[in-house]
Amino acid sequence: MGTFKHHIAKWNELSGEGKAIFLKATVSLVLIKTGLTILPFGTFRKLFHWLCDTKSVGEISQERIDLTVWAVDTAANLLPLELLCLPRALATKYLLRKVPALTLEIGIEVNPAKQFEAHAWVEKNGTVIMGNWPQSVLYQRIWVWN
Template sequence: MGKAGGYIGKWNSLSGYGKITFLKSVFCLLWIKAGLSLLSFSTFRKFFHKLTGNQTSKEFSQEQIDMTVWAVDTAANLLPLELLCLPRALATKYLLRGAPSLTLEIGVEINPAKKFEAHAWIEKNGTIIIGDWPTSISYQRLWVWE
């Protein structure tokens, strides 16, 4: 059965919430990728802000957060598109919108010997929940998108 069998087995083991979260992740990643590809970043940011702004505060359990992160990462790995850190962070931020303790962080690598590298990640109360990087890399925050 191989890899496909593993995915089918995982799908079958998911709760209803897990399946819905995974399908929402697929849809969310696709529209974010389309938006980032077709719109200027400024226009996309305004559109994204309208979709995520004015949400009532909502707390998510750690299990819901973990399931959302798993669903976004898995969907991003399975879709035949290049979905790196920014679309993953934006999808997670959107799916967990209303959570007051989540911030989308954007930074650059501090290493003069390398070319410019940027990275995006989501933090909850200072702890990275998606977009973690190896300890050998250090990113300097440039922008926090709350």
């Protein structure tokens, strides 16, 4: 019950813009999860690329970027769906699509002793903003989605 009260208190602290970002993150995650589930990946990728294609780019404040990342992570944790790294990274990429130098990265863990493990994350100018991992893990990039 304590976490529920915490989330309600956090919601009440959000500005109108913050609440809108949280709701957009929630809807984006649900639609992305649905698309990944029902569409062939090639079709999903083309549709997602089309939706993210924008002629206008612009800087968004670091505060808004941080709020968007928080909203995606929090909504993903609250929704009754399994929303691992790929839907979170895709939602972040979509919501921040006008930010220049934002890339969605997909990599595989470099560890022969473990089974195959992939991870998706979002970077801005080479810095991970969504999908951080422990320093003890090393991922090799296999795909960059600009």
